[in-house]
Amino acid sequence: MPSASATKPDAKTASPLNARTVSHLPPHGEGAPGDQAIQHALEAAWPADLPVGEERELRAAGAGLLRADATGVGREKWPRFFGDGPQVIAPAFGTARFRVQAVIARRGAASGRAVVHLVWAGADRGGVFTDGRITDLYFTRTPNKGESTWTPQPRT
Template identity: 40%
Template structure:
């Protein structure tokens, strides 16, 4: 009777003991695992590894727009390398430039010198001087009325329609006409005051001359 009761009580008791032992074993395993130094070292390596990997990554910086542009060479050096030096010229001392307006009779030789340089030079010097003198006389008669009777075929009116005062011829030069080689054209620069009193120098005129027999005659 007592043997049967002890056997019946031993079954549940054994089951409970087995459960307690299983729980205790799991707890011991957990405690032993947590107490293992290698486990702590592995855990510490896992925790430390992540920031170490991040810290070892190379830093990437984006340069500012001003730093990314290549430096430009200085303007002064660039200009000196690409531009040729300025060359200054001056008029020759013999009178290559015309004087300013209103310079007066003292400047007329400069005007004459400029006209000599521009002349064709296709006449003998003696012929050129003779024809220049003739053209000056014709033009003086044209603008002042004095001496028109010398060339009645050239002047149809005995008196000019416009009379200039303070008249002077500044310069003159003669040359053959390229389109009419037998004709000579004398170009003049003159000064004078019109009937309203306005005085101007640097006025221009031209007289055409043709040879009739031994003499030269002005024609229009």
């Protein structure tokens, strides 16, 4: 019979939002006014570990990539992620009721990697609105003409 400690998740597999943090989250359906509380909860759960400029760049890239994926708007900016050809899969969410509620970027497990963790809200094609959706997008640092840029990694 496993001991109680053997059944507890370790720090690597535990959810970053512990019970103390979750209690400070706004109720579902709170709307944009609750987004700041979600942002603060993410930042408290995962202390910053990237330089401010890199985190800012990754947060913007992650939000743009998620918007392109969910709504179809801006996919041409990400040809390595979506491909150069015509859009095969219709976007699942409309642009009018899509928003990123909170976003952070942190170092990945390996050097030169990062993860952008996003909490977002949107109405699907059937009109069902859901907030608190979670997406993780992974990026690697790629040399590009003397500079390094962050390149999104395809889903596996």
